[in-house]
Amino acid sequence: MKQGKVWGTTETVFKNGFIEVHFLEIKKGGFCSEHIHKHKTNRFYVISGKLKIYVWNEDHIRDEVILRDGQSTIIPPGVYHKFEGMEKTTCIEIYEVKFYDADIERRTIGGIKE
Secondary structure, three states: OEEEEOOEEEEEEEEOOOEEEEEEEEOOOOEOOOEOOOOEEEEEEEEEOEEEEEEEOOOOOEEEEEEEOOOEEEEOOOOEEEEEEOOOEEEEEEEEEOOOOOOOOOOOOOOOOO
């Protein structure tokens, strides 16, 4: 389903319980909110145009990367970020959730009742 945004449009291409793929059309000067994904890795792949990605580290220091045709970047979970179209841009955005072996927190220890 294609959705209009103030910065352009996003269309869900594929979605299951572990991955989502979106096709984005971003207007020149269009930008999304500063946001964070607690559990999702966020990937951007630029098909055409020029996309600036801003990221903030734990010390609130901003870094940025500019992606052009055929370039991509990965934003790990827990990192504030936003994007901005430096020119009209089309890109693929991929969200993925990874399972971690250490993703369990035990309150008790299992055993056998006699």
